[in-house]
Amino acid sequence: MKLHLAALMAAAGIGAMSLATPAFAQVTLKIWSIDGVDRPGIADTWSKEFDEANEDIVVEYRAVPFDELVNETLRAFATGNAPDIVSFDNPDFAMFSSRGAMLDITDRVKNSEILSKAQYFEGPLNSVTWDGKLYGIPKYTDTIGVFYNKDLFAKAGITEPPQTWDEFAADAEKLTDSAAGVYGATFSARAGEEGTFQFLPIIQMSGGGYDHVNTEGAAQVLDLWKKMIDNGWASKDVLSLGQWDSTGTFNSGNAAMAVSGPWEVDRMIEDAKFDWGVTLLPTITEGGDRSSALGGFDWGIMSTTKHPDEAFRALEFFSSKDGTMFEDFGNLPARADIALPASGDAHKDAALKVFQEQLKYAQPRGPHPEWQKISKAIYDAMQAALTGQMSSKDALDQAQASIDTILGK
Known part of the structure; x- marks a missing residue:
């Protein structure tokens, strides 16, 4: 657990007068997803890792049941209590993007050394695109x-x-x-x-x-x-x-x-x-x-965030972890530039090769609000x-x- 500098100094018995200027400012990022409701998943695990890797950021992660995520986020957005980052099922993403609830990250992605190099399949990328602009990045994907x-x-x-x-x-x-x-x-x-x-x-x-x-x-x-x-x-x-x-x-x-x-x-x-x-x-x-x-979920930053730079750093961090996604969670990355590790099972490796080929043709449901x-x-x-x-x-x-x-x- 990370502690504010003030708490550390207070514990050491240092007077309040010397606590006025912390070594750095911390911001809190709220991240919502369905992961962690019934079993550990990408969002809760990677959010914790991002928190631990960034001393200037404190992550408050909340697991929301699948059937409640959309309505809960809509209510939070309407009342000014939306999270900074949310992970939606890909067909739900357009509804939020079209209503101005998601942050346009088109230029941020273009200028990102990490995200600009990620080779996402066309279908997953289309699911986070609205009116020609990019409002999120794919989290993981699946197909049939x-x-x-x-x-x-x-x-x-x-x-x-x-x-x-x-x-x-x-x-x-x-x-x-x-x-x-x-x-x-x-x-x-x-x-x-x-x-x-x-x-x-x-x-x-x-x-x-x-x-x-x-x-x-x-x-x-x-x-x-x-x-x-x-x-x-x-x-x-x-x-x-x-x-x-x-x-x-x-x-x-x-x-x-x-x-x-x-x-x-x-x-x-x-x-x-x-x-x-x-x-x-x-x-x-x-x-x-x-x-x-095209199945799977997408990451997005809510337009009401007060910390867009820090939230985008989180998306970059999540993207940098995509290579470990399948091995750790069994989810297919939505990227053509990531090869799946050999499992040692001939049936499994052959099947996954076909599904990755199929992803070249997968198209989103919609996108439409x-x-x-x-x-x-x-x-x-x-x-x-x-x-x-x-x-x-x-x-x-x-x-x-x-x-x-x-x-x-």
Whole structure:
């Protein structure tokens, strides 16, 4: 623990008159993040290290539960009690940037010897950009690809993992073994953010985006997903399962393919009793455009901070630690200039290589300040199509109409 000079001298019995001029001025930085709520994480660990490395700065770190972070920060900003630095889930960042709540650090980054050299992937960097200006830096990232059971592929005579969504559906049919309780594929199409997380990349690779969701390619893939569910090549449970539970059916050998992310790798090494691999997310057409989901958190400095220089030093410190992120916390750095250390496990190293390749194509959710409303329009359409309430085209057209209203078109 760091003590003010005054406290040290008082403890030594030195009179108050000699305490008027401390050796240096200390400032307090308040940092908020979700890390530390249920387990140690990047923000609480690195904040402590930054505090210990800088005698002129005292860090007050606060762990805020994920479901409370956005509203708690909005209230704090409105009442003048905002932290100096906050770490948001990347789709929430644009809301704060667009409202003037985040500090523009464009020039600071450009002139920083540390941050100007960091080679961030395009997607994570876009998530902290608003109106052409930089309001934060990526903290860490993740994405999705396709896990596949090599043993079941060999048994079905399939030599290569699917490259297109048509191949994905065709392989799912061949891999389904109802008698053995094995589905061809699993994914998450639940009515929530995880559903949008898995479906938005299909919209993006079909030439669309958060503001243009009713593309022909997106409707085609939605039709394929419905076909897989209707024919039993994917369980109806994909309509309600989150990514963790959905992938659990793959880990147990009850699904031959799973759309999921790098957070699953360690669990798979421990649980899977079969040979497995990871491949890039399929494209809509052979050799077509790629995309993938972008997860992870971003760092930002609140615009109300009284200590912008010290807060920016903290961001530089955090960036300088990115090389240790994966080894210490299991999170993927959002940077192309950082190589992951070899783990000694062939499955893990091969899988992570694919996910780092996938990050080259990952795009943010948005960015837009009304992302939550846009996301709901997308997953509502997905659910309506997959449950047969509407055709895929009509469901996406309805979502587009809702999104146009949100965007003021």
